[in-house]
Amino acid sequence: MNGLSCGTSNIVGVRFAVYPMADNFVEIIKGALKEVDTSKVWVQTDDITTCVRGRSEHVFDVAKAVFIQAAKTGTHVVFNGTFSVGCPGDSEGDTYMSEDDIRLNEEASRQESVEAATHFALYPMDNPDYMQVIADQVKTAEKHGTFTKGVHYASRLDGTANEIFASLEEMFVDASKTKERAHVTMTATISANSPSTKDN
Numbered sequence: 005m006n007g008l009s010c011g012t013s014n015i016v017g018v019r020f021a022v023y024p025m026a027d028n029f030v031e032i033i034k035g036a037l038k039e040v041d042t043s044k045v046w047v048q049t050d051d052i053t054t055c056v057r058g059r060s061e062h063v064f065d066v067a068k069a070v071f072i073q074a075a076k077t078g079t080h081v082v083f084n085g086t087f088s089v090g091c092p093g094d095s096e097g098d099t100y101m102s103e104d105d106i107r108l109n110e111e112a113s114r115q116e117s118v119e120a121a122t123h124f125a126l127y128p129m130d131n132p133d134y135m136q137v138i139a140d141q142v143k144t145a146e147k148h149g150t151f152t153k154g155v156h157y158a159s160r161l162d163g164t165a166n167e168i169f170a171s172l173e174e175m176f177v178d179a180s181k182t183k184e185r186a187h188v189t190m191t192a193t194i195s196a197n198s199p200s201t202k203d204n
C-alpha cells in the first residue's frame with residue numbers, strides 16, 4: 005500500500021508529548037514511558053513526541069497512563085497531544101486492531117488521583133454539521149461533571165486525570181460515530197500540579 009491508500013480499519017492514533025517542568029525531565033519522561041505497558045498498541049517515540057496507534061481503548065489507556073505516571077511524581081507536568089481517527093491513508097499498524105479490549109494500564113492509573121485542568125478542542129472533519137457534533141459532545145462532559153467553561157477555540161475540563169481522560173475518550177469516540185468512516189481530530193492540553201491558581 006502506498007502512503008495515500010485507505011486503511012481497512014478505524015484505527016485511532018495520538019501524537020503527544022509530556023513536559024515535566026523540572027531539571028530531571030529526562031528521567032521523568034523516560035520513567036513514565038517505561039512504566040506503561042504498550043504491548044497492545046503501535047508505538048514510536050522520538051526526540052519530539054510519542055505516537056500511539058491502535059484500538060481507541062488502548063490508545064487512551066496508554067496516553068493517560070504516560071501522563072499519570074509522569075504527574076504522580078508531583079512535578080508540574082503538561083501533556084499536549086492530537087488524537088485522530090478515520091484519517092485517510094492510516095493503515096500501517098492495522099494488525100493491532102485485532103487485540104482484545106482489556107486495558108493493560110487501567111489498574112495502575114486508577115491507583116493515582118492526580119488533579120488536572122484541560123483545554124480541548126474537537127474537530128469533526130469534512131462535516132457541515134460540525135458545530136452540532138461539538139455541542140452534543142460538550143454535553144457529555146457536562147453530564148460527567150468535568151466541563152467547567154468554554155474558552156476561545158477550546159473547552160475547559162477540570163477533575164482528576166482519570167475523569168478527564170474518560171470524558172475526552174467518550175466525546176472523541178462518540179463524535180467519530182456520527183457518520184460512516186468519520187474523520188475526527190481532537191487536541192488536548194492537560195496540566196497537573198501547576199503552581200498557578202486556577203482561573204476558572
Ligand SMILES: Cc1ncc(C[n+]2csc(CCO)c2C)c(N)n1
Nearest residue numbers: 020021022030033050051052053054
Ligand atoms: C511522551 C513524550 N515522548 C517524547 C518526548 C520527547 N522527549 C523530550 S526529552 C525526552 C527524553 C530524552 O530523550 C524525550 C523522549 C516527550 N517530551 N514526551
